[in-house]
Amino acid sequence: MDDRFAIELEAVTKRYQGGVTAVDGLDLRVREGEVLGFLGPNGAGKTTTMRMLVGLVRPSSGHIRVLGQPPGTPGQLARVGALIESPAFYPHLSGRDNLRLAARYAGMPDSAADRVLSEVGLSDRAGSPYRTYSLGMKQRLGVATALLKEPILLILDEPTNGLDPAGVSEMRELLRSLGQRGHTVLLSSHVLAEVEQVCDRIAVINRGRLVAEGTPDELRGALGTGMLLIDAEPVDRAVACLREHDLVRAVEAVDGRLHVTADPALAAELNRRLVTAGIDVRELRPLRHSLEEAFLELTATHRSDAADADREQKIAEPTDGPEVTTGASR
Numbered sequence: 452m453d454d455r456f457a458i459e460l461e462a463v464t465k466r467y468q469g470g471v472t473a474v475d476g477l478d479l480r481v482r483e484g485e486v487l488g489f490l491g492p493n494g495a496g497k498t499t500t501m502r503m504l505v506g507l508v509r510p511s512s513g514h515i516r517v518l519g520q521p522p523g524t525p526g527q528l529a530r531v532g533a534l535i536e537s538p539a540f541y542p543h544l545s546g547r548d549n550l551r552l553a554a555r556y557a558g559m560p561d562s563a564a565d566r567v568l569s570e571v572g573l574s575d576r577a578g579s580p581y582r583t584y585s586l587g588m589k590q591r592l593g594v595a596t597a598l599l600k601e602p603i604l605l606i607l608d609e610p611t612n613g614l615d616p617a618g619v620s621e622m623r624e625l626l627r628s629l630g631q632r633g634h635t636v637l638l639s640s641h642v643l644a645e646v647e648q649v650c651d652r653i654a655v656i657n658r659g660r661l662v663a664e665g666t667p668d669e670l671r672g673a674l675g676t677g678m679l680l681i682d683a684e685p686v687d688r689a690v691a692c693l694r695e696h697d698l699v700r701a702v703e704a705v706d707g708r709l710h711v712t713a714d715p716a717l718a719a720e721l722n723r724r725l726v727t728a729g730i731d732v733r734e735l736r737p738l739r740h741s742l743e744e745a746f747l748e749l750t751a752t753h754r755s756d757a758a759d760a761d762r763e764q765k766i767a768e769p770t771d772g773p774e775v776t777t778g779a780s781r
Protein backbone atom coordinates (compact mmCIF):
# COMPACT_ATOMS: atom_id res chain seq x y z
CA MET A 452 0.00 0.00 0.00
CA ASP A 453 1.11 3.52 -0.82
CA ASP A 454 1.61 6.73 1.18
CA ARG A 455 0.31 9.00 -1.59
CA PHE A 456 -3.16 7.70 -0.94
CA ALA A 457 -5.15 9.01 1.99
CA ILE A 458 -7.46 6.01 1.76
CA GLU A 459 -6.80 2.57 0.33
CA LEU A 460 -9.16 -0.37 0.24
CA GLU A 461 -8.04 -3.64 -1.22
CA ALA A 462 -10.56 -6.42 -1.89
CA VAL A 463 -12.69 -5.32 1.04
CA THR A 464 -15.81 -7.32 1.77
CA LYS A 465 -18.36 -6.75 4.51
CA ARG A 466 -20.93 -9.41 5.21
CA TYR A 467 -23.40 -8.51 7.94
CA GLN A 468 -24.84 -11.13 10.25
CA GLY A 469 -27.94 -12.39 8.51
CA GLY A 470 -26.13 -12.77 5.24
CA VAL A 471 -26.29 -9.35 3.55
CA THR A 472 -23.09 -8.67 1.62
CA ALA A 473 -23.03 -4.87 1.79
CA VAL A 474 -19.52 -4.46 0.34
CA ASP A 475 -18.18 -7.03 -2.05
CA GLY A 476 -14.46 -7.13 -2.92
CA LEU A 477 -14.15 -3.34 -3.09
CA ASP A 478 -10.92 -1.75 -4.34
CA LEU A 479 -10.81 2.00 -3.87
CA ARG A 480 -8.09 4.62 -3.52
CA VAL A 481 -8.45 8.24 -2.55
CA ARG A 482 -5.42 10.37 -3.37
CA GLU A 483 -4.10 12.94 -0.96
CA GLY A 484 -5.69 16.34 -1.58
CA GLU A 485 -8.48 15.18 -3.88
CA VAL A 486 -12.21 15.39 -3.44
CA LEU A 487 -13.59 11.99 -4.39
CA GLY A 488 -17.29 11.53 -4.95
CA PHE A 489 -18.46 8.12 -3.77
CA LEU A 490 -21.58 7.64 -5.79
CA GLY A 491 -24.11 4.87 -5.70
CA PRO A 492 -27.83 4.21 -5.38
CA ASN A 493 -29.49 3.51 -2.03
CA GLY A 494 -28.15 0.34 -0.47
CA ALA A 495 -25.01 0.27 -2.65
CA GLY A 496 -22.73 0.01 0.38
CA LYS A 497 -21.49 3.59 0.78
CA THR A 498 -22.29 4.01 4.47
CA THR A 499 -20.92 0.59 5.31
CA THR A 500 -17.66 1.48 3.52
CA MET A 501 -17.38 4.77 5.38
CA ARG A 502 -18.13 3.11 8.70
CA MET A 503 -15.31 0.67 8.01
CA LEU A 504 -12.93 3.56 7.26
CA VAL A 505 -13.34 4.99 10.75
CA GLY A 506 -13.37 1.64 12.53
CA LEU A 507 -17.10 1.59 13.38
CA VAL A 508 -17.54 -1.64 11.43
CA ARG A 509 -14.91 -4.31 10.83
CA PRO A 510 -14.49 -5.72 7.35
CA SER A 511 -15.13 -9.45 6.91
CA SER A 512 -12.04 -9.60 4.68
CA GLY A 513 -9.64 -7.36 2.77
CA HIS A 514 -7.25 -4.57 3.74
CA ILE A 515 -7.91 -0.96 4.64
CA ARG A 516 -5.41 1.84 5.28
CA VAL A 517 -6.50 5.33 6.22
CA LEU A 518 -3.70 7.91 6.39
CA GLY A 519 -1.28 5.01 6.32
CA GLN A 520 -2.79 3.21 9.30
CA PRO A 521 -5.45 0.60 9.92
CA PRO A 522 -8.87 2.18 10.58
CA GLY A 523 -9.81 3.37 14.03
CA THR A 524 -6.38 3.84 15.62
CA PRO A 525 -6.27 6.88 17.95
CA GLY A 526 -3.50 8.58 15.96
CA GLN A 527 -5.47 8.26 12.77
CA LEU A 528 -8.84 9.30 14.20
CA ALA A 529 -7.26 12.53 15.46
CA ARG A 530 -6.57 13.49 11.84
CA VAL A 531 -9.89 12.33 10.32
CA GLY A 532 -13.15 14.29 10.49
CA ALA A 533 -16.18 12.18 9.80
CA LEU A 534 -19.86 12.89 9.35
CA ILE A 535 -21.49 9.49 9.15
CA GLU A 536 -25.14 9.48 10.11
CA SER A 537 -26.52 12.56 11.86
CA PRO A 538 -24.49 13.58 14.88
CA ALA A 539 -26.51 14.13 18.08
CA PHE A 540 -26.86 17.76 19.18
CA TYR A 541 -28.68 19.17 22.19
CA PRO A 542 -31.80 20.90 20.82
CA HIS A 543 -31.97 23.58 23.53
CA LEU A 544 -28.30 24.56 23.25
CA SER A 545 -27.05 26.97 20.63
CA GLY A 546 -24.93 25.81 17.71
CA ARG A 547 -21.93 27.43 19.37
CA ASP A 548 -22.50 25.73 22.74
CA ASN A 549 -23.05 22.37 21.05
CA LEU A 550 -19.77 22.80 19.21
CA ARG A 551 -17.93 23.92 22.33
CA LEU A 552 -19.05 20.72 24.02
CA ALA A 553 -17.88 18.69 21.06
CA ALA A 554 -14.59 20.63 21.05
CA ARG A 555 -14.00 19.78 24.71
CA TYR A 556 -14.65 16.09 24.00
CA ALA A 557 -12.07 16.34 21.24
CA GLY A 558 -9.58 18.09 23.53
CA MET A 559 -9.80 21.33 21.53
CA PRO A 560 -10.15 24.88 22.91
CA ASP A 561 -13.48 26.76 22.73
CA SER A 562 -12.00 28.99 20.04
CA ALA A 563 -12.06 25.98 17.69
CA ALA A 564 -15.87 26.14 17.80
CA ASP A 565 -15.91 29.72 16.53
CA ARG A 566 -13.35 28.92 13.85
CA VAL A 567 -15.41 26.09 12.36
CA LEU A 568 -18.69 28.01 12.68
CA SER A 569 -17.16 30.66 10.48
CA GLU A 570 -15.79 28.03 8.07
CA VAL A 571 -19.25 26.58 7.48
CA GLY A 572 -20.93 30.01 7.34
CA LEU A 573 -22.93 29.67 10.54
CA SER A 574 -21.42 32.51 12.60
CA ASP A 575 -24.55 34.67 12.25
CA ARG A 576 -26.80 32.04 13.77
CA ALA A 577 -24.26 30.55 16.17
CA GLY A 578 -26.17 31.83 19.21
CA SER A 579 -29.58 30.41 18.18
CA PRO A 580 -30.84 27.16 19.72
CA TYR A 581 -30.11 24.13 17.56
CA ARG A 582 -33.82 23.25 17.41
CA THR A 583 -34.49 26.46 15.45
CA TYR A 584 -32.00 25.52 12.72
CA SER A 585 -33.11 24.58 9.22
CA LEU A 586 -32.06 21.15 7.95
CA GLY A 587 -29.32 22.80 5.89
CA MET A 588 -27.96 24.58 8.96
CA LYS A 589 -28.08 21.32 10.93
CA GLN A 590 -26.07 19.62 8.19
CA ARG A 591 -23.55 22.43 8.18
CA LEU A 592 -23.21 22.15 11.95
CA GLY A 593 -22.49 18.46 11.41
CA VAL A 594 -19.72 19.33 8.95
CA ALA A 595 -18.45 21.92 11.45
CA THR A 596 -18.14 19.14 14.04
CA ALA A 597 -16.14 17.08 11.59
CA LEU A 598 -13.82 20.06 11.06
CA LEU A 599 -13.12 20.70 14.75
CA LYS A 600 -9.92 18.69 14.93
CA GLU A 601 -8.49 20.41 11.85
CA PRO A 602 -8.54 17.08 10.04
CA ILE A 603 -6.56 16.45 6.91
CA LEU A 604 -9.13 13.91 5.75
CA LEU A 605 -12.89 14.41 5.76
CA ILE A 606 -15.32 11.54 5.34
CA LEU A 607 -18.82 12.86 4.72
CA ASP A 608 -21.77 10.53 4.23
CA GLU A 609 -24.52 12.14 2.14
CA PRO A 610 -24.12 15.64 3.59
CA THR A 611 -26.73 16.98 1.16
CA ASN A 612 -29.35 14.36 2.03
CA GLY A 613 -32.78 15.90 2.58
CA LEU A 614 -31.70 19.44 1.73
CA ASP A 615 -33.75 21.71 -0.50
CA PRO A 616 -32.08 23.13 -3.64
CA ALA A 617 -30.83 26.22 -1.80
CA GLY A 618 -29.39 24.03 0.98
CA VAL A 619 -27.74 21.75 -1.59
CA SER A 620 -26.20 24.73 -3.30
CA GLU A 621 -24.82 26.12 -0.01
CA MET A 622 -23.42 22.73 0.96
CA ARG A 623 -21.85 22.39 -2.48
CA GLU A 624 -20.06 25.73 -2.01
CA LEU A 625 -18.84 24.60 1.39
CA LEU A 626 -17.52 21.30 0.03
CA ARG A 627 -15.84 23.04 -2.87
CA SER A 628 -14.08 25.44 -0.51
CA LEU A 629 -12.92 22.54 1.67
CA GLY A 630 -11.38 20.93 -1.39
CA GLN A 631 -9.71 24.18 -2.38
CA ARG A 632 -8.19 24.48 1.08
CA GLY A 633 -6.34 21.23 0.53
CA HIS A 634 -8.48 18.81 2.53
CA THR A 635 -8.78 15.31 1.19
CA VAL A 636 -12.51 14.64 1.05
CA LEU A 637 -14.45 11.44 0.52
CA LEU A 638 -18.02 12.45 -0.11
CA SER A 639 -20.86 10.03 -0.65
CA SER A 640 -24.07 10.71 -2.50
CA HIS A 641 -26.70 8.95 -4.51
CA VAL A 642 -27.24 12.06 -6.65
CA LEU A 643 -24.83 12.48 -9.50
CA ALA A 644 -25.32 16.25 -9.90
CA GLU A 645 -24.16 16.79 -6.34
CA VAL A 646 -20.80 15.12 -6.77
CA GLU A 647 -20.22 16.09 -10.38
CA GLN A 648 -19.79 19.75 -9.53
CA VAL A 649 -17.53 19.48 -6.51
CA CYS A 650 -15.45 16.35 -7.01
CA ASP A 651 -12.14 15.88 -8.78
CA ARG A 652 -12.96 12.24 -9.38
CA ILE A 653 -15.96 9.98 -8.96
CA ALA A 654 -16.05 6.34 -7.89
CA VAL A 655 -19.31 4.62 -8.71
CA ILE A 656 -20.36 1.74 -6.49
CA ASN A 657 -23.24 -0.63 -7.05
CA ARG A 658 -24.21 -3.61 -4.95
CA GLY A 659 -21.01 -3.30 -2.96
CA ARG A 660 -18.71 -3.24 -5.97
CA LEU A 661 -16.77 -0.55 -7.76
CA VAL A 662 -18.26 -0.28 -11.25
CA ALA A 663 -16.46 2.81 -12.56
CA GLU A 664 -13.88 5.35 -11.48
CA GLY A 665 -12.45 8.50 -13.03
CA THR A 666 -12.95 12.21 -13.57
CA PRO A 667 -16.42 13.17 -14.82
CA ASP A 668 -14.94 13.55 -18.31
CA GLU A 669 -13.20 10.19 -18.15
CA LEU A 670 -16.42 8.51 -17.08
CA ARG A 671 -18.29 10.08 -19.96
CA GLY A 672 -15.50 8.99 -22.30
CA ALA A 673 -15.29 5.46 -20.96
CA LEU A 674 -19.00 5.09 -21.53
CA GLY A 675 -18.95 6.13 -25.14
CA THR A 676 -21.83 4.85 -27.17
CA GLY A 677 -19.74 3.24 -29.91
CA MET A 678 -21.04 5.90 -32.27
CA LEU A 679 -19.66 8.96 -33.98
CA LEU A 680 -21.54 12.19 -34.37
CA ILE A 681 -20.89 13.87 -37.71
CA ASP A 682 -22.18 17.22 -38.91
CA ALA A 683 -21.49 17.38 -42.64
CA GLU A 684 -22.91 19.13 -45.67
CA PRO A 685 -24.53 18.08 -47.99
CA VAL A 686 -26.10 15.47 -45.72
CA ASP A 687 -27.31 13.03 -48.39
CA ARG A 688 -23.88 12.77 -50.02
CA ALA A 689 -22.26 12.36 -46.60
CA VAL A 690 -24.65 9.48 -45.81
CA ALA A 691 -23.86 7.76 -49.11
CA CYS A 692 -20.11 8.25 -48.68
CA LEU A 693 -20.13 6.86 -45.13
CA ARG A 694 -22.28 3.86 -46.04
CA GLU A 695 -19.70 2.82 -48.62
CA HIS A 696 -17.14 2.19 -45.86
CA ASP A 697 -16.95 -1.52 -44.92
CA LEU A 698 -16.55 -0.84 -41.19
CA VAL A 699 -19.48 1.57 -40.89
CA ARG A 700 -22.38 -0.47 -39.57
CA ALA A 701 -25.16 2.14 -39.72
CA VAL A 702 -25.74 5.80 -40.53
CA GLU A 703 -28.76 7.64 -39.23
CA ALA A 704 -29.70 11.31 -39.63
CA VAL A 705 -30.84 12.85 -36.33
CA ASP A 706 -31.74 16.55 -36.19
CA GLY A 707 -29.68 17.28 -39.27
CA ARG A 708 -26.58 15.48 -37.96
CA LEU A 709 -25.44 11.94 -38.50
CA HIS A 710 -25.17 9.21 -35.87
CA VAL A 711 -22.67 6.78 -37.31
CA THR A 712 -22.31 3.33 -35.77
CA ALA A 713 -18.60 2.64 -36.14
CA ASP A 714 -15.51 2.26 -34.01
CA PRO A 715 -14.59 5.79 -32.82
CA ALA A 716 -10.99 4.95 -33.84
CA LEU A 717 -12.18 5.36 -37.45
CA ALA A 718 -12.87 9.06 -36.89
CA ALA A 719 -9.81 10.42 -38.71
CA GLU A 720 -10.23 8.05 -41.64
CA LEU A 721 -13.91 8.89 -42.10
CA ASN A 722 -13.10 12.58 -41.90
CA ARG A 723 -10.49 12.20 -44.66
CA ARG A 724 -12.89 10.23 -46.80
CA LEU A 725 -15.64 12.87 -46.52
CA VAL A 726 -13.30 15.78 -47.19
CA THR A 727 -11.74 14.00 -50.17
CA ALA A 728 -15.23 13.55 -51.59
CA GLY A 729 -15.72 17.32 -51.39
CA ILE A 730 -18.06 17.18 -48.38
CA ASP A 731 -17.77 19.90 -45.71
CA VAL A 732 -17.26 18.44 -42.23
CA ARG A 733 -18.28 20.88 -39.51
CA GLU A 734 -18.06 18.49 -36.58
CA LEU A 735 -16.92 14.92 -36.04
CA ARG A 736 -16.60 13.42 -32.59
CA PRO A 737 -17.47 10.35 -30.51
CA LEU A 738 -21.08 10.45 -29.35
CA ARG A 739 -21.11 10.40 -25.55
CA HIS A 740 -23.68 9.57 -22.99
CA SER A 741 -24.56 12.30 -20.61
CA LEU A 742 -22.99 11.54 -17.25
CA GLU A 743 -26.47 10.98 -15.85
CA GLU A 744 -27.15 8.29 -18.47
CA ALA A 745 -23.78 6.74 -17.74
CA PHE A 746 -24.52 6.62 -14.02
CA LEU A 747 -27.96 5.12 -14.53
CA GLU A 748 -26.52 2.51 -16.82
CA LEU A 749 -23.75 1.61 -14.40
CA THR A 750 -26.10 1.25 -11.50
CA ALA A 751 -29.05 -0.39 -13.22
CA THR A 752 -30.26 -2.98 -10.75
CA HIS A 753 -31.97 -5.33 -13.16
CA ARG A 754 -29.06 -6.76 -15.03
CA SER A 755 -28.88 -10.27 -16.32
CA ASP A 756 -26.42 -12.61 -14.67
CA ALA A 757 -24.56 -12.78 -17.94
CA ALA A 758 -24.04 -9.03 -17.90
CA ASP A 759 -22.81 -9.29 -14.33
CA ALA A 760 -20.34 -11.99 -15.24
CA ASP A 761 -19.12 -9.87 -18.14
CA ARG A 762 -18.68 -6.89 -15.84
CA GLU A 763 -16.73 -8.88 -13.28
CA GLN A 764 -14.40 -10.16 -15.95
CA LYS A 765 -13.78 -6.65 -17.31
CA ILE A 766 -13.01 -5.25 -13.88
CA ALA A 767 -10.53 -8.04 -13.30
CA GLU A 768 -8.66 -7.29 -16.50
CA PRO A 769 -5.64 -5.00 -16.11
CA THR A 770 -5.78 -1.92 -18.35
CA ASP A 771 -3.05 0.23 -19.84
CA GLY A 772 -5.38 3.01 -20.93
CA PRO A 773 -6.44 6.14 -19.05
CA GLU A 774 -7.03 5.73 -15.39
CA VAL A 775 -10.64 4.69 -15.69
CA THR A 776 -12.05 1.38 -14.72
CA THR A 777 -15.49 0.70 -15.91
CA GLY A 778 -17.82 -2.20 -15.77
CA ALA A 779 -19.98 -0.98 -18.60
CA SER A 780 -20.51 -3.68 -21.14
CA ARG A 781 -21.18 -2.32 -24.57
Ligand SMILES: Nc1ncnc2c1ncn2[C@@H]1O[C@H](COP(=O)(O)OP(=O)(O)OP(=O)(O)O)[C@@H](O)[C@H]1O
Nearest residue numbers: 467471473491492493494495496497498499500641
Ligand atom coordinates in the same frame (compact mmCIF):
# COMPACT_ATOMS: atom_id res chain seq x y z
N1 LIG B 1 -26.15 -3.22 10.39
C1 LIG B 1 -26.59 -3.85 9.32
N2 LIG B 1 -27.02 -5.13 9.37
C2 LIG B 1 -27.44 -5.78 8.28
N3 LIG B 1 -27.51 -5.23 7.04
C3 LIG B 1 -27.11 -3.96 6.92
C4 LIG B 1 -26.64 -3.20 8.04
N4 LIG B 1 -26.29 -1.96 7.61
C5 LIG B 1 -26.54 -1.95 6.27
N5 LIG B 1 -27.02 -3.14 5.86
C6 LIG B 1 -27.38 -3.53 4.48
O1 LIG B 1 -26.20 -3.40 3.69
C7 LIG B 1 -26.52 -2.90 2.39
C8 LIG B 1 -25.71 -1.63 2.14
O2 LIG B 1 -26.18 -0.62 3.03
P1 LIG B 1 -25.44 0.80 3.17
O3 LIG B 1 -26.19 1.58 4.21
O4 LIG B 1 -24.00 0.59 3.37
O5 LIG B 1 -25.68 1.41 1.72
P2 LIG B 1 -25.69 2.92 1.23
O6 LIG B 1 -25.07 2.92 -0.11
O7 LIG B 1 -25.08 3.80 2.27
O8 LIG B 1 -27.24 3.22 1.11
P3 LIG B 1 -28.06 4.56 1.45
O9 LIG B 1 -27.72 5.54 0.38
O10 LIG B 1 -29.47 4.07 1.37
O11 LIG B 1 -27.65 4.98 2.83
C9 LIG B 1 -28.02 -2.67 2.40
O12 LIG B 1 -28.61 -3.83 1.82
C10 LIG B 1 -28.37 -2.57 3.85
O13 LIG B 1 -29.70 -2.99 4.09
